[in-house]
């Protein structure tokens with residue numbers, strides 16, 4: 001029998017528990033370069049319809065250019081950014097003032113919903129001066145730290161998005177390199193609260209191959225242990241969603257808090273799979289805090 005693939009769950013999904021939906025703490029709107037269907041007001045309205053206690057907008061802050069993939073750039077229409085003379089793509093910068101104004105407007109429209117002003121900070125440890133400058137100008141309620149690109153093996157000092165990185169490395173090495181990058185970010189003093197989508201490389205894992213979890217367990221546990229030591233939270237990103245054995249390992253390695261994030265790029269994707277994933281996470285030993293807008297804690 002083949003080993004479990006990325007979509008197989010080793011832990012049974014359990015219904016019951018408190019039955020409460022968590023906040024969605026990883027959401028994009030049109031202020032992110034790749035969320036052209038994003039709609040901040042529409043997302044807030046959807047959050048109220050779903051009964052979410054809070055929503056955290058985590059708009060992209062991507063500070064480094066990415067090398068062109070082997071076939072050239074093929075972004076969907078509507079993606080905002082620029083390609084330089086070396087073929088590298090740089091995402092359009094976050095329009096901070098317009099973003100803050102739109103969040104403020106929606107806080108007035110949806111007075112009973114907690115709306116957090118956040119960012120998803122890409123590889124902040126490699127851009128500490130720019131991050132410090134941004135945070136001097138604007139404070140944020142939530143910072144998700146994440147990695148989207150790995151060192152480009154054909155161009156020293158450059159970075160290649162994870163999907164095309166599979167052309168340069170063995171599949172398992174993409175994941176191992178990603179974990180090493182995450183550990184570097186965790187070890188840095190770059191301010192972020194939550195480690196986003198630790199399973200990001202698995203979004204692009206070859207569909208015809210099982211994920212070698214036995215080989216990945218030790219480096220994943222090591223990464224989780226260091227994250228727990230840093231006092232930060234682990235995100236249960238529901239885009240794939242995150243394999244539940246990673247949540248179990250997180251608890252076993254001392255993790256104290258989890259964040260739930262749909263990584264929605266449109267209102268319709270808000271809180272995707274939360275009704276299935278949240279009870280399963282609860283069964284693994286995490287539960288809502290007394291204040292339902294806050295991160296879930298270990299029980």
Ligand SMILES: [Zn+2]
Nearest residue numbers: 120146196197
């Ligand atoms: Zn991301």
Ligand SMILES: [Zn+2]
Nearest residue numbers: 026028120263
């Ligand atoms: Zn995201």
